[in-house]
Amino acid sequence: MRKLILAPIIATALMGATQAQAQDTLKIGLIQPLTGSVAYNGTADANGARLAVKERNANGGVLGKQVELIIEDGQCSPANSVNAAEKLIQRDRVASLVGAFCSSATSAVMPVARKYKVPFLSGVSSEASLTEKGNPYFFRSAETDALLGQAFSKLLADNLGLKKVAYIGVNDDWGRGSVKAFESELSAHGVDTAMVEYFNHGATDFYTLLTKLRSSGADGVFVAAETQDGSTLVKQIKQFGIDMDVFGVGSWATSDFINITGEAAEGIYAAVPYVANQDGERNKKFVKDYATAYDHAPGKYAAAGYNSLNIMMDAIERAGATDADAILGGLKATDYQAPNGRYRFTSKGQGYGFNLVLVQIHDGDIDVVATTRIDNPEADKNNDGQ
Numbered sequence: 001m002r003k004l005i006l007a008p009i010i011a012t013a014l015m016g017a018t019q020a021q022a023q024d025t026l027k028i029g030l031i032q033p034l035t036g037s038v039a040y041n042g043t044a045d046a047n048g049a050r051l052a053v054k055e056r057n058a059n060g061g062v063l064g065k066q067v068e069l070i071i072e073d074g075q076c077s078p079a080n081s082v083n084a085a086e087k088l089i090q091r092d093r094v095a096s097l098v099g100a101f102c103s104s105a106t107s108a109v110m111p112v113a114r115k116y117k118v119p120f121l122s123g124v125s126s127e128a129s130l131t132e133k134g135n136p137y138f139f140r141s142a143e144t145d146a147l148l149g150q151a152f153s154k155l156l157a158d159n160l161g162l163k164k165v166a167y168i169g170v171n172d173d174w175g176r177g178s179v180k181a182f183e184s185e186l187s188a189h190g191v192d193t194a195m196v197e198y199f200n201h202g203a204t205d206f207y208t209l210l211t212k213l214r215s216s217g218a219d220g221v222f223v224a225a226e227t228q229d230g231s232t233l234v235k236q237i238k239q240f241g242i243d244m245d246v247f248g249v250g251s252w253a254t255s256d257f258i259n260i261t262g263e264a265a266e267g268i269y270a271a272v273p274y275v276a277n278q279d280g281e282r283n284k285k286f287v288k289d290y291a292t293a294y295d296h297a298p299g300k301y302a303a304a305g306y307n308s309l310n311i312m313m314d315a316i317e318r319a320g321a322t323d324a325d326a327i328l329g330g331l332k333a334t335d336y337q338a339p340n341g342r343y344r345f346t347s348k349g350q351g352y353g354f355n356l357v358l359v360q361i362h363d364g365d366i367d368v369v370a371t372t373r374i375d376n377p378e379a380d381k382n383n384d385g386q
Contacts, residue, residue: 025068026061026322028053028312029088031081031099031109032305034073037202040227040256041301042101045124046071047294048305049098052313055289062317069309074100076172076201078108085112095322096120098308103127103173113137119315119327123308124301127177131350137324139331139349141308143273143356143374145174145181148249151372152271152358153185159369160245160269162220164192166213168233169224171198178224178249186222194218201229206236214242223248231260238264245269253359253366254299265361273356274303274340275366283339307338346378 030049033042053069061067070092074081081100088094089112096119100106106125113120114137121139122130128144156162167183169175175198183193194216197209213221221244225233230250237246245267251257252270276287276297286306290298298306315330316322336343341354351374358370 024065026063026065026316027068027070027092027094028309029085029092029094029097029099030069030071030305030309031074031084031088031097031101031105032071033076033101033105034071036075036077037228038076038101038226041251042073042076044251044254044256044299044301045101045305048290048298048302048307049309050305051290051293051302052306052309054293056310056313062313063320063322067313070094074105074109076100076102076105078105081105082108082112085109089116089118094118095316096312096327098123098312101125103130103177106130107133107173110135110138117324119312119324119331121308121312121331123304123311125174127173128181129177131346131348135349136328139345139351141311141343141345141351141354142304143354144350145177145249147374147377148178148271148356149181149185151356151374152370153182154189155358155370156247156269156271157186157189157191160220160247162186162191162245164194164216164218164220166194166216166218166221167196168209168213168221169198170226170229171200175224179222182222182224182249199229199233203229204232206233210236210240210242213237214240218244220245220247223250225250227251227254227257227260231257231264234261234268235264247271251299251301253357253361254301255296256299258361258364258366266363268361269369270359270361271356272300272359273354274298274300275357275359275368277366277368278340278355278357278371280339282337286339303339307336307340307343310338311336311343341373344376346376348378350377352376 032046053067057066072084074084100109101124103125106122123141128146167179169179247269253272253275319326319330344353359366
């Protein structure tokens with residue numbers, strides 16, 4: 001009889017201890033592709049996020065609590081990313097979500113965040129329409145494809161003397177959006193289109209596509225691809241003996257891409273929001289801390305993970321609470337000084353104020369060719385865009 005009485009008492013005590021322990025941390029969910037063809041990039045993002053959380057916890061955490069970062073592998077798949085979001089919200093009870101890398105995956109998670117009223121921040125997804133969907137729970141601390149195209153198309157056309165360009169992109173929302181944006185902008189600067197082709201994530205044989213490229217008459221090729229896919233494609237372009245300027249977007253200006261691609265990376269131009277050799281004391285400290293933690297310099301996705309977690313943690317601290325409305329108010333008031341500039345949000349949740357850089361790879365080094373800043377797209381043209 002005594003055992004029967006004690007059992008529910010013990011169970012109740014354990015349940016109370018578990019609930020108390022859960023309340024001692026502030027949970028933030030992160031969805032990134034940790035496996036698959038963009039795993040290099042998703043892992044870099046997650047590493048940047050871990051560093052941000054480690055630094056914040058060493059300084060007292062957020063709202064007096066240690067931050068618990070719960071990471072799920074969305075694989076850049078819409079279905080897997082939705083499952084990850086459901087798990088993080090329903091089972092882990094996170095206060096907010098960050099992710100989900102590929103624009104198609106992020107687009108799929110957005111209705112889930114809205115359904116459960118959970119603030120959701122993407123630090124990578126660049127397909128322009130994401131912040132045009134009217135989702136009040138979604139914010140983006142990344143450039144759009146259109147903004148990149150506007151910033152650097154004229155410079156690329158002039159510097160490379162481009163007359164006719166071929167466009168190759170991964171067949172997803174981001175790849176198609178990037179090709180569309182750069183083709184539109186380069187066409188506006190008098191550059192003709194030689195061809196437009198897409199490939200699937202994880203492709204390893206580009207023979208048919210490169211045969212078309214060689215006979216296209218193009219004097220330059222724009223590529224929208226991440227580390228593994230981009231490296232495979234660029235190496236095969238060189239192996240085919242195709243002699244033309246290669247430029248693009250994705251994780252080109254990273255040590256991972258350069259190491260995997262080797263000599264084939266020589267001369268490539270890339271338009272990116274971050275490189276480790278940007279000026280500024282904040283960036284120097286970030287590079288030092290990241291290199292200490294991971295034995296190599298950060299690239300654009302490590303910076304994206306670091307920035308997005310800091311933006312979200314700042315917003316929760318500013319809100320003074322973990323309910324959704326308070327966090328959304330905190331995000332709207334964002335004024336974050338990052339390693340690569342100053343982040344704020346428009347009324348639609350689009351980030352602005354940070355830097356973009358055009359780089360070229362020389363002898364394994366990343367040389368900055370030009371730098372610009374993303375101004376507020378909603379600002380009156382008569383003011384300074386602040």
